[in-house]
Structure formats: structure tokens, C-alpha cells
Amino acid sequence: MLLWAAAALLSVLASGGAQEDFQAAAKEYGVPESVLLGVSYLESRWDSHDWRPSVSGGYGPMHLVDAEAVPEAGQHHTGDPRGDDSRPMSITHPPLTMIRQDEQTLQLAARLTGLPVERLRQDRAANLRGGAALLADQQRRLGSPLSPDPLAWHEAIVRYASASFANEVFDVMRDGVERRTDDGSLVRLPATPVPALRVAPASDTECPATLECEWMPAAYKRFGKDDYGNHDRLRSKREIDYIVIHDTEGSYGGIPSLVKNPKYVSWHYTIRSVDGHVAQHVLTKDVAWHAGNWDVNTRSIGIEHEGYLAQGGTWYTEAMYRSSASLVRYLATRYDVPLDRAHIIGHDNVPGSNADSVPGMHDDPGPYWDWARFFAMMDAPIEGKTSGRSVIIKPDYDLHQPAFVGCVRKRPGKPCEPHGATTVWLHTEPRDDAPLVDDIGKRPNGASTFSVYDQSARASVGQRYALAGTSGDWTAIWYLGQKAWFRNPPSQPTAVRASGPLVTPIRDKVEVYGRAYPERSAYPRGVKFQEHAALPYTLHRGQYYSLGQTLRGSYLAASHFNPDKHVMVRGRLRYHQIQLGHRVMFVKADDVRVVS
Incomplete structure (x- = not known):
């Protein structure tokens, strides 16, 4: 134990900067440094994210939540989410943006530390002190001492977030982490000898033992003369070919009222951003109405993630990515679904059921969902081969920052803030000033645009395409019946060679x-x-x-x-x-x- 402590001290002294801020905050409030580092890693991976709020309104490395920063809800399930010609369904009810009072941790941290809200929202040392103060407050409320033993803080972390979040914190501590944050600081959490902890999901749920899942049932009720909602129950187990990743376009607080409305739609699971909490609404043997394509609905499981596809300045928490990866890996194993981008798809990859429905098909989770990071968490990293007649799209998420417009709904032509993204733009010729390729189905009466909502001329991480040619730093793929070119320089590649079956x-x-x-x-x-x-x-x-x-x-x-x-x-x-x-x-x- 003494050797481990000495190694930890050396790592702190060697790193400086953010590491020293963690050490100072932990010492001031009597929180073990490993606990503070573990909680912060799950909240933000220790990044400041340029002091922009997350999708749930959280700021900085400790994700201190401000209700005023929660983005305005968008229109998510519109059109015909059931996608069945034999019984069309129109949805207009929008998601609700709500946040519980007990989730507003920024204001509580200000009261506990005596620091101004603005400082907590934009200063790393202050933000870490705020998080440490919140953890210490939870420990005191339990009547527990401010112990140097990380295990003694488990219940405080549960109350700070949730049981599955707390167990993930201990997993992070046990494995250890080292990374350079977005402000250039090297931060280390040495491997800490703590036990592996597990939770018992609610008996009605279908979740791995690592997740604390809640059963929040969707409505199954008649309304009117012939209709009912909001899903279809089956007598027997069905075959699953897809797991579909969505975002909610609203906060988690509005989910219960929506999924319990028989005149709305349904999906199988929702994952909360702030702590990765999972709620299940529909049994996986039953058909939820989520994809907008009946064929895909009958052969898929839909998972909603608290978030907004157009919020390029916002970010998803590590906790949500880890919960989602654990859930998807569990479901993929259970239903024998391959962990690749042909089977783990976004709502924006679901095809229209007929020509009329194509323009209205959804665009979430959008270009800011980090597919490479997501698959790596499932122990199924997206990789290529040394040769082959295909390419797999794979830019570096942090370095690759393509230009988008329209992140602010009321200003569709305004450029979005620079941000890492997973998609490449596709041009008609191998040059930057060439027009974008057209999608005659998505935009039958106009050219493709650079809108964050328009994927007409984009290819995304993990998707495999047939190679159609190369020219200098440019690569061409076959796309919608045409050659489509994207930048792929050797110095910063955006795709890798791949093999696999093709059709012609x-x-x-x-x-x-x-x-x-x-x-x-x-x-x-x-x-x-x-x-x-x-x-x-x-x-x-x-x-x-x-x-x-x-x-x-x-x-x-x-x-x-x-x-x-x-x-x-x-x-x-x-x-x-x-x-x-x-x-x-x-x-x-x-x-x-x-x-x-």
C-alpha cells in the first residue's frame, strides 16, 4: 500500500496543472483524490469542453448542472414513426424540456463553497472544488466520516448520482486512467485496489448486471374506436437484426410523460446523460414504434439518449456512453447482433419505407455522436485492413472538425461552433470547391446543404463503402448511384482500407x-x-x-x-x-x- 501511495504522489507531482487542482480540491474537502478523479472522469473525462454546457446543462470537469443551460427541446418524433402503410400514424406532440430541482448542482455547489456561480462555470480549480464540496456534503448527510478509504464513499456517490454510476466510478478507479485533457493537462488516476461492485437491475428489466435499470413502462392502451398505443406486444420472441441509436431532442425529465402517453410513440430504453441511468419502457420481445420504418421497427431495439443532435458545443458524458455501450453489448450478445455499423445504426441510418417518406426521415443522433469511442467501449473497435476494395470512414474525432451550419434553429445559416465530428463531406469532384453530391430522395427539389440536419452528402464513422477511386489527397466511394469524393490525406486520414463482401x-x-x-x-x-x-x-x-x-x-x-x-x-x-x-x-x- 505504501508503494502504491508513493507512486500516486510521484504521478501527481509529475503532472502539475489539472492534477494539482484535483489534489487541492480533494484535500480541502476531505474527499479521497481517487474518488474525485473517478467521479470527474465519468462526468467529463476531465475535460472542460471550452466551458460549454453538456446536453443536460452540466459545466466543466465536475459537470455542475445549471437548469438555465438546458437547450430548448426540438421536434423529435414527427411524421409517421410507425412507418406502416396499413395503419399510418401522425405525431405532433413535442418532447418537454424539464429538469428536477435536485439535479441543479451548480447552485448548490455555489452555496457550499461560497464561490460565485460564474466562477464555478468557467474556472477549473473552482469547478473541482464545487464537485468535491458536493461529494463531502453527501457524505455528511449520511452521517459518515470524511474517510481516506475510497470504499467508504460508495453510498455518497450513489446519492450524488446513482448506484450504477457509483459502481462505474469504482471500475475506473480499479483499472486506472491516464489521458491528456482538452486543455493540454496530463491527468493520472493510478489503479486503485477497490472491489468490483455490481447492482441488481429491476426484476422487470432486461439489463446487464452492471447497470441499475428502472422499469418505466410505455402505455399499451386503446383509444378511439380502432387504434391503440404505443407499441405492439408479441406472444413470442422475435428476431433482432438492428439496435438503433437515437437522441431525445429534449431532456430526460420529459420522458415519463411522453412514453406513458398512448397517443405518442415508444422506444425500448432511455439513457440519462448526467449519470448514465437507464430506464426500460418496452420489453425487447415487443415492437416499439421508434424508427419510422415498420420493417426496421419489427426487427430492432430502439435506445434513446438524452441529447440534441445540433448542439455542437454541447457534449455527452462518459457515464452515458459507458452505460449505452454496456447495454448494447449485452443486447447484441443476447440476440446475436454483430457489433458493426451495418447492425448498430443511428436513426439517421434507417431508410425511408417508401419514396414519400424519405425526405422526412430522421437525422439523429447526428454528426457529433462519437461512434469510434462508442464501439471501442464495447470491445469492438472500428478497424480497417492493410488492403481491400472498400474503405471504412474513420476520422480522428477530436481533430476532425468539419464545418456545419444551423446549430441554432432560429439562425439556420449561422456557422456552428468548431467541434469534433464523425462525418466527412462528399463532393462531386476531388476538390473543396466542388458541389456536394445530391440526394434525390432526401432533397428532391434542391441541392445538398452544409446543415447539421442534412446528411444528404455525408458518410459517417464505421460505415463501409466500396472504393471508387483516388486522386491525390482525395478518395472516392460509390454513394447513391454516383462517385462521391472526400478528403483523405495521409497526414490526417479520414478513412481506412477495408475488406468485405460487395454487390454489383x-x-x-x-x-x-x-x-x-x-x-x-x-x-x-x-x-x-x-x-x-x-x-x-x-x-x-x-x-x-x-x-x-x-x-x-x-x-x-x-x-x-x-x-x-x-x-x-x-x-x-x-x-x-x-x-x-x-x-x-x-x-x-x-x-x-x-x-x-
């Missing part, structure tokens, strides 16, 4: 679909045939697209409140899922040739 059309004008529905002969009497509605894209000879999976057509006929009347139609028609543009889409297997 066997004739010109091959149609593309947003749903993998069965052939007409597969439908039993009494179930209406669902048309194979082609999307406004066609493929031509000589083009190549990455193959994500092959599946047979299926359709769930679920128009009754009584699940016993649901019918699952399974056909023989085979489809290939391809990465056509920013979204995944489907081609009939007989229309293309697979290139291994």
Missing part, C-alpha cells in the same frame, strides 16, 4: 428498397399484400456497394390490440442490405452479384 448490379436501373418485404404468394388469406415500394434511387452496372447482411423477406401484420391476432409473414424472397448512401437500404438478391 447485373443490369442497369436496379431498384432499391427501404423494406425487405416478402413476395405476394407468401401472404396468407386475410393479410393484405404489402407493395414492394421502390425508393427514388437506381443502381447501374459497374457500381459497387458494401454488403451488410442477407435476409429473407418478412412482414408483421399487427393491426389488432390483441396480440393473438398478429400474423408474421415470412417469404422466400432474398434481399441484400447495402450501404447505399448515409442510410442502409435493400436490393433484391437476384438483381445483383456478390463479390467476395
Whole structure:
């Protein structure tokens, strides 16, 4: 123990700067330095984020929350989230922006420290003192001494955030962390000999043992004469092909009133930003209405994350990323879902169910969701090969800061603040002043834009595309039936070579679909045939697209409140899922040739 303490002291003296601020704050308020470092790491990874608020209004390394900084809610589930032609559904009810009084930790930290709110919001040493004061206050409220033993602080951390958050803090302490923060400071948390702690999720929930999950059931209720909401219950387990990542476009405080409204929509889980707390709303065997495409709904699990896609200056906490990664890895193992970007997709990767629905499909979680970091947390890092006929998009999140506009809704032409992002812009030619490629489905009456909400000419981290050419620092991929060029200089690459199966059309004008529905002969009497509605894209000879999976057509006929009347139609028609543009889409297997 003495050797470990000496090593820790040497690391503090060697680092200076932020490390000394952590040490001073911990000493002033009697909090073990390892506890303060562990809590702060889960809140912010020790970064200041240029003193901009997080998606839940938290500032600085200790994520001190100010309700006034919570962004205005956006319109999230609009249009037809069910995406079923046989029973269209219109949603207009917006999310609510709310925050509980006990979550406003910035003001409490100001009272405990005597420091001005503004200083806590923009000074690192003050921010750390505020966090240390909050932890010490929780320990005193428990009637516990300010012990140097980190384990004695477990219950205080639980009260500070949640049980699963506290256990993650101890995991961080046990493993140890070292990183250079966004202001250049080197901070070290040496590996600390603490036990691995676990929680017991609520008995009704489907969560890994590392997460404290809450059961917050979605409404399942009739309304009107023939309709009901807000999900479909099934009698038996279903096959899962996708896990869909969403953001809420509103704060966590508004979630209970929305998910319990039978006239709204549903999703399976919500994850809170401030501490990574997880609430489950729909059993995974049941179909939630979240993706805007009925075929994807019937074969997916939807997870909402507290956040706003356009808030480039805001940030998601480490706690939320870790909870989400733990949950997705658990679900992927349970349902045998591959951990890749063909199966773990964003709402912005879900295809329109028909041509009319494509322009209104959603754009979350957007370009600021750090896919590479997310997959690394699931022990499935996004990696390429030394050679191959494909490329995987993979810029460095922190260094790659493409220009966007429209982060402020009322000023759509205003440039967004510089911020790390996961997408690359796609041009018609290998030069910066060339026009962006067009998406005739998303924007049928206009050219692609640099809006943060417009993914018409963007490719995202982890997505694999067929290589179409190179020219100097530029790389071309096949994208929506055309060659699309993006900057990929060797000094700061934005993509890596990859291998994997491709498909190429066997004739010109091959149609593309947003749903993998069965052939007409597969439908039993009494179930209406669902048309194979082609999307406004066609493929031509000589083009190549990455193959994500092959599946047979299926359709769930679920128009009754009584699940016993649901019918699952399974056909023989085979489809290939391809990465056509920013979204995944489907081609009939007989229309293309697979290139291994």
C-alpha cells in the first residue's frame, strides 16, 4: 500500500496543472483524490469542453448542472414513426424540456463553497472544488466520516448520482486512467485496489448486471374506436437484426410523460446523460414504434439518449456512453447482433419505407455522436485492413472538425461552433470547391446543404463503402448511384482500407428498397399484400456497394390490440442490405452479384 501511495504522489507531482487542482480540491474537502478523479472522469473525462454546457446543462470537469443551460427541446418524433402503410400514424406532440430541482448542482455547489456561480462555470480549480464540496456534503448527510478509504464513499456517490454510476466510478478507479485533457493537462488516476461492485437491475428489466435499470413502462392502451398505443406486444420472441441509436431532442425529465402517453410513440430504453441511468419502457420481445420504418421497427431495439443532435458545443458524458455501450453489448450478445455499423445504426441510418417518406426521415443522433469511442467501449473497435476494395470512414474525432451550419434553429445559416465530428463531406469532384453530391430522395427539389440536419452528402464513422477511386489527397466511394469524393490525406486520414463482401448490379436501373418485404404468394388469406415500394434511387452496372447482411423477406401484420391476432409473414424472397448512401437500404438478391 505504501508503494502504491508513493507512486500516486510521484504521478501527481509529475503532472502539475489539472492534477494539482484535483489534489487541492480533494484535500480541502476531505474527499479521497481517487474518488474525485473517478467521479470527474465519468462526468467529463476531465475535460472542460471550452466551458460549454453538456446536453443536460452540466459545466466543466465536475459537470455542475445549471437548469438555465438546458437547450430548448426540438421536434423529435414527427411524421409517421410507425412507418406502416396499413395503419399510418401522425405525431405532433413535442418532447418537454424539464429538469428536477435536485439535479441543479451548480447552485448548490455555489452555496457550499461560497464561490460565485460564474466562477464555478468557467474556472477549473473552482469547478473541482464545487464537485468535491458536493461529494463531502453527501457524505455528511449520511452521517459518515470524511474517510481516506475510497470504499467508504460508495453510498455518497450513489446519492450524488446513482448506484450504477457509483459502481462505474469504482471500475475506473480499479483499472486506472491516464489521458491528456482538452486543455493540454496530463491527468493520472493510478489503479486503485477497490472491489468490483455490481447492482441488481429491476426484476422487470432486461439489463446487464452492471447497470441499475428502472422499469418505466410505455402505455399499451386503446383509444378511439380502432387504434391503440404505443407499441405492439408479441406472444413470442422475435428476431433482432438492428439496435438503433437515437437522441431525445429534449431532456430526460420529459420522458415519463411522453412514453406513458398512448397517443405518442415508444422506444425500448432511455439513457440519462448526467449519470448514465437507464430506464426500460418496452420489453425487447415487443415492437416499439421508434424508427419510422415498420420493417426496421419489427426487427430492432430502439435506445434513446438524452441529447440534441445540433448542439455542437454541447457534449455527452462518459457515464452515458459507458452505460449505452454496456447495454448494447449485452443486447447484441443476447440476440446475436454483430457489433458493426451495418447492425448498430443511428436513426439517421434507417431508410425511408417508401419514396414519400424519405425526405422526412430522421437525422439523429447526428454528426457529433462519437461512434469510434462508442464501439471501442464495447470491445469492438472500428478497424480497417492493410488492403481491400472498400474503405471504412474513420476520422480522428477530436481533430476532425468539419464545418456545419444551423446549430441554432432560429439562425439556420449561422456557422456552428468548431467541434469534433464523425462525418466527412462528399463532393462531386476531388476538390473543396466542388458541389456536394445530391440526394434525390432526401432533397428532391434542391441541392445538398452544409446543415447539421442534412446528411444528404455525408458518410459517417464505421460505415463501409466500396472504393471508387483516388486522386491525390482525395478518395472516392460509390454513394447513391454516383462517385462521391472526400478528403483523405495521409497526414490526417479520414478513412481506412477495408475488406468485405460487395454487390454489383447485373443490369442497369436496379431498384432499391427501404423494406425487405416478402413476395405476394407468401401472404396468407386475410393479410393484405404489402407493395414492394421502390425508393427514388437506381443502381447501374459497374457500381459497387458494401454488403451488410442477407435476409429473407418478412412482414408483421399487427393491426389488432390483441396480440393473438398478429400474423408474421415470412417469404422466400432474398434481399441484400447495402450501404447505399448515409442510410442502409435493400436490393433484391437476384438483381445483383456478390463479390467476395
